[in-house]
Amino acid sequence: xxxxxxxxxxxxxxxxxxxxxxxxxxxxxxxxxxxxxxxxxxxxxxxxxxxxxxxxxxxxxxxxxxxxxxxxxxxxxxxxxxxxxxxxxxxxxxxxxxxxxxxxxxxxxxxxxxxxxxxxxxxxxxxxxxxxxxxxxxxxxxxxxxxxxxxxxxxxxxxxxxxxxxxxxxxxxxxxxxxxxxxxxxxxxxxxxxxxxxxxxxxxxxxxxxxxxxxxxxxxxxxxxxxxxxxxxxxxxxxxxxxxxxxxxxxxxxxxxxxxxxxxxxxxxxxxxxxxxxxxxxxxxxxxxxxxxxxxxxxxxxxxxxxxxxxxxxxxxxxxxxxxxxxxxxxxxxxxxxxxxxxxxxxxxxxxxxxxxxxxxxxxxxxxxxxxxxxxxxxxxxxxxxxxxxxxxxxxxxxxxxxxxxxxxxxxxxxxxxxxxxxxxxxxxxxxxxxxxxxxxxxxxxxxxxxxxxxxxxxxxxxxxxxxxxxxxxxxxxxxxxxxxxxxxxxxxxxxxxxxxxxxxxxxxxxxxxxxxxxxxxxxxxxx
Amino acid sequence: xxxxxxxxxxxxxxxxxxxxxxxxxxxxxxxxxxxxxxxxxxxxxxxxxxxxxxxxxxxxxxxxxxxxxxxxxxxxxxxxxxxxxxxxxxxxxxxxxxxxxxxxxxxxxxxxxxxxxxxxxxxxxxxxxxxxxxxxxxxxxxxx
Numbered sequence: 001x002x003x004x005x006x007x008x009x010x011x012x013x014x015x016x017x018x019x020x021x022x023x024x025x026x027x028x029x030x031x032x033x034x035x036x037x038x039x040x041x042x043x044x045x046x047x048x049x050x051x052x053x054x055x056x057x058x059x060x061x062x063x064x065x066x067x068x069x070x071x072x073x074x075x076x077x078x079x080x081x082x083x084x085x086x087x088x089x090x091x092x093x094x095x096x097x098x099x100x101x102x103x104x105x106x107x108x109x110x111x112x113x114x115x116x117x118x119x120x121x122x123x124x125x126x127x128x129x130x131x132x133x134x135x136x137x138x139x140x141x142x143x144x145x146x147x148x149x150x151x152x153x154x155x156x157x158x159x160x161x162x163x164x165x166x167x168x169x170x171x172x173x174x175x176x177x178x179x180x181x182x183x184x185x186x187x188x189x190x191x192x193x194x195x196x197x198x199x200x201x202x203x204x205x206x207x208x209x210x211x212x213x214x215x216x217x218x219x220x221x222x223x224x225x226x227x228x229x230x231x232x233x234x235x236x237x238x239x240x241x242x243x244x245x246x247x248x249x250x251x252x253x254x255x256x257x258x259x260x261x262x263x264x265x266x267x268x269x270x271x272x273x274x275x276x277x278x279x280x281x282x283x284x285x286x287x288x289x290x291x292x293x294x295x296x297x298x299x300x301x302x303x304x305x306x307x308x309x310x311x312x313x314x315x316x317x318x319x320x321x322x323x324x325x326x327x328x329x330x331x332x333x334x335x336x337x338x339x340x341x342x343x344x345x346x347x348x349x350x351x352x353x354x355x356x357x358x359x360x361x362x363x364x365x366x367x368x369x370x371x372x373x374x375x376x377x378x379x380x381x382x383x384x385x386x387x388x389x390x391x392x393x394x395x396x397x398x399x400x401x402x403x404x405x406x407x408x409x410x411x412x413x414x415x416x417x418x419x420x421x422x423x424x425x426x427x428x429x430x431x432x433x434x435x436x437x438x439x440x441x442x443x444x445x446x447x448x449x450x451x452x453x454x455x456x457x458x459x460x461x462x463x464x465x466x467x468x469x470x471x472x473x474x475x476x477x478x479x480x481x482x483x484x485x486x487x488x489x490x491x492x493x494x495x496x497x498x499x500x501x502x503x504x505x506x507x508x509x510x511x512x513x514x515x516x517x518x519x520x521x522x523x524x525x526x527x528x
Numbered sequence: 529x530x531x532x533x534x535x536x537x538x539x540x541x542x543x544x545x546x547x548x549x550x551x552x553x554x555x556x557x558x559x560x561x562x563x564x565x566x567x568x569x570x571x572x573x574x575x576x577x578x579x580x581x582x583x584x585x586x587x588x589x590x591x592x593x594x595x596x597x598x599x600x601x602x603x604x605x606x607x608x609x610x611x612x613x614x615x616x617x618x619x620x621x622x623x624x625x626x627x628x629x630x631x632x633x634x635x636x637x638x639x640x641x642x643x644x645x646x647x648x649x650x651x652x653x654x655x656x657x658x659x660x661x662x663x664x665x666x667x668x669x670x671x672x
Contacts, residue, residue: 314622314643315551321644322557329564329647337564344560351553433597 012273013079013143015280017226021272025226028268029233032261036237036245043245043254046192050251051107057259058102064266065095071273073163075224077155083142085162087228090135092166097128100174106191117181122188126201127173133208133235136228140215143225194248202243209236223276227269234265309362316355323347373498375521378408378417378453379446385421386444389429398429398440405447408455409521416494420502423487424457424514431461431511438510452500453520458513463506472504543658544568546615548578548592548604558591558620558645565651575599579607587615589658591650594621605637616657620645 017025072088103109104120177184187198213232216225238258246254327344330337386400393400410417425442432440438460446455464472468479473492488502495502500518507513545567549555555571562569570587572578576598578590590608592601599607605617616638624642632640638657641649 311622316553318622318644319551319553319557322554322561325645325647326557326561326564329561340560340564344557344564347553347556347560351557354553430597 011075011079011222011280012224012276013075013081013084013222015223015276016221017223021223021226021276024272025230028230028265032234032237032265035257035261036241039241039253039257040245043241043252043257044247044249045253046249047251047253047256050256051105053256054102054105054108057263058098060263061266062095062098064263064270065091065098068266068270068273069095071270071277073159077159080155081143081145083139083145084224085158086135086142087139088159089162089166090132090139092163093135093170094128094132096166096170097124097131097173100124100170100177101128104177116178117184118188118191119184119186120177120181122194122198123177123184124174126187126198129201129205129239130208133205133212136232137208137212137215139228140212140219144219144221192250198248199243202239202248205239206236209239224273227272231266231269234262234269238262309358312358312362313355316351316358320348320351320355323351373411373413375409375411376414376417378410378412378455378518379404379406381412381414381417382421382444382446382455385418385425389422389425393425393429393442396429396433396440398432398442400425400442400444403443403445405445408446408448408453410453410498410518411521412498412518413494417498420491420494420516421455421457423491424516427487427514428457428459428461428512431459431463435461435510448520451520452517455516455518456513457516458507458511460507460510461512463510464504464512469504473502542568543588543654544570544583544586545589545591545654546570546572546578546581546584546587548572548575548590548596548601549620550574550593550596554593554643561645561647561650562591562654565647565654567654575601575604575607578604585613589618589654590615591618591620591654594619595623602632602635605635609636618650618653618657 069088069091072084072091076084076088101121101124104116104124106118106121185197186195187201189195209232213229213236216229216232220226220229238261241254241258241261242248246252246258249255323344327341327348330341330344382402382404386402389400425444428442432442441460443458444455445458446453448454464479472479473488492502495516495518498518500516502514502516504512504514545562547555547558547562547569549558549571550573552573555573559569559571567589570581570583572581574596575592578584590605592604594601601617601619601621605619608615608617614636617636618639618641619632619637620641620643622643624640629640639653641653
């Protein structure tokens, strides 16, 4: 699976978003904007006493962000993209920082005797917001890095390491803030109102959000990219409500609305990511199942193919044994019959050649140089094949009528094309074996059309039953008792490999007609 | 020699054996082996060719392949039996199946043998087939 790294179609980070996902994303952002506009007139309204809701909000934020980060860490363990690792870390940091943020929030945990410095909450909020924004920006910038830049080490250690680092960082930061509170920048005037210095934070955040949005917009590839854009849109709305519409006053309607919208949106995004992960997983399971089925049917096909090959080789081998036995018997006579023994041995030689031809034929079938194509005149190839089959058709009282039009320049593998034509002729001859009430006739026609050549081989045999017609190109399907059932399958795959088509239709009034098309080249290409 | 001392040795050369196989080289080989074993033999490329033959009634024994286009060996045997004309029949096949053998013997087939043919096995098959045949053996067959 190493070579397929970064190309899994089943990961959030690689699967492309479809139309309904895009629509849902746009819908969520639109709904949030509407909600923002609705709450805007009341944004500055103060809601004193609502500190009591802070722990609940923080707990929810912690949970959503930890779950999202867990999902992203899991994604990283497969995808090995550093961008995703950084994003996961950003979520983890933001989630963990929600704890000291809530604990230090003025007037929330006073019953526990916590009355920390005014500035601590603000510093944590700044770290949380900017830290997360930077992780998204880093993701957007790094997400398209090439496979070979990705770490190949075990991802487990990296994940544990980063989690430990973030946890330590959070603890150290919190501790440092608590111990050195008097040195902190003055972000707050009092427990509710911010100092002018604070305005740097939302402004910087908006800048980073917009940059990240722009980067993601231009490089939108995956489902994850799409939903991160939704997250950024939500964060923009949240910061607008909190810091601008809400007048940057804590516990105002705007302040709460921004947080709650942000939380709701983060939850929706998490749910969407989870459900899409599950959907992609289901897709993966289905694809593995169908791959397994395909492999099984390939194995069955290979078994059947080996059986046919074994048959084709066993036949002459058995004749050789029988002929050799006969030869020995003739020599064992009281008066050795040398003449008879000689002709038995001659048949052994003939059978040996036949076995070799079978083996050569199979080797040709699987040869790698079958892609070697040369420009030829298809009509001359057809004539050559017909010449070779002349004796056979005469013996079986089949007359072949040809109507080959001019020169048909095609670029093909001549050996393969001979096999196809030979196969079609042989099938037509076989189809005529049971015809006794009319002359057995095969018509071979060819002509060139628009950019392609058309060859038809028609017989006036019994035709192909309509319920069998769709199966005759299947491997190992044969209407002949001794047929390998490979001829038409190979013929069709050869023709399609050459960019042509092979199909069958009824011949009127009797028999079947096989049609074959191939792309045509300019006449001058023909190699004489 | 193989046939020396055998009761029927003086009649062996008079027996005419039909060989039906669609594969030309296999048919030629079998015909020659049967001749080398001392019988007269005639080859046919299909069941239909044998059934059409004027010499059908002169045959003392039939050796036929099982799998052939059109009519197979089994059907040929049944066809002959149904027309009331029974020739001692030997089935030969490149794909012997143990579950087919009892069925074949049950239908009155004398022997069910595997290809490639072993000379001794084929000989004993022919001899036991014609020996068990009903009626006089070698009815009016012609020397070839």
